[in-house]
């Protein structure tokens with residue numbers, strides 16, 4: 001068993017001083033610092049820093065030079081190790097719109113990786129996240145969406161079989177001309193989170209989609225809509241729908257590039273940290289010094305630039321994902337003025353709740369997996385423990 005001493009414990013509600021956290025593979029207890037420690041405990045000194053639960057990233061495509069769709073043996077584990085070293089102890093592996101053969105092979109490989117389990121020094125793989133291909137051609141961002149493509153029973157069944165039931169989240173545009181009711185029934189039957197993404201929907205369509213199970217919004221403000229005119233009628237957009245309906249959860253790309261300070265603060269003010277998850281939406285160049293990269297699978301993806309700390313399409317018409325890791329997202333939120341417990345909640349407990357794993361992860365409550373981070377007093381990540389084992 002280990003005990004972290006001399007650190008302030010960050011809970012989803014407050015910062016606790018004068019406490020020691022005790023853990024093996026799971027959290028064993030929170031003790032008063034003045035109380036004597038059990039004899040066989042290994043002490044870890046947090047040196048006056050902060051102790052947080054491991055971060056959970058609901059939207060991540062790659063990192064360390066790899067994309068989750070790459071066929072190279074070792075690609076998936078390399079991404080999991082890169083993000084774990086930056087504080088992400090669990091994640092969804094995100095795919096994007098790509099040729100069917102690439103998607104199907106990628107889903108099959110990810111399912112196998114989930115089956116065999118993550119390396120001991122890598123993030124846990126909570127499931128597969130399909131970002132597309134059923135997106136709006138008029139709000140594609142950097143996704144390679146040529147025309148409208150709608151879900152069919154045949155391809156959903158194929159994906160379900162290839163994934164061996166490991167698809168945890170599907171992102172789609174709810175205004176597509178067909179297939180949304182089918183997708184809704186499929187997601188409900190298989191316990192899959194549905195999210196509005198890369199969509200030109202107005203608020204009415206978004207709120208109707210919520211009733212069909214679309215409870216989450218993918219990277220709010222990025223390839224979403226706000227108030228706009230359709231013909232001679234003014235409509236509210238996805239952003240207003242997300243603010244109006246308390247049941248809707250949202251995610252913000254926390255890299256400090258996609259979302260300005262005032263927008264992030266407004267979102268936290270209206271939704272509260274309980275409904276806002278910070279995500280990286282990281283692409284393969286995260287954790288590298290690469291100046292050029294590829295968005296998506298390496299042989300069929302889109303060539304992109306990396307400059308000013310963000311990936312961009314080569315004509316600079318759109319961002320093409322972030323190169324951030326979760327420690328950066330956390331620090332960005334703090335720099336913007338989000339209170340410490342809220343920033344920590346949005347990186348850990350809120351995404352755990354959205355992913356349906358809050359019974360085991362997302363906070364340092366007794367009995368949960370001992371995924372623990374230590375930050376120094378300037379919020380630089382110092383140590384990472386996964387299931388109680390130090391990996392950084």
Ligand SMILES: [Zn+2]
Pocket residue numbers: 059061094131281321
């Ligand atoms: Zn994405």
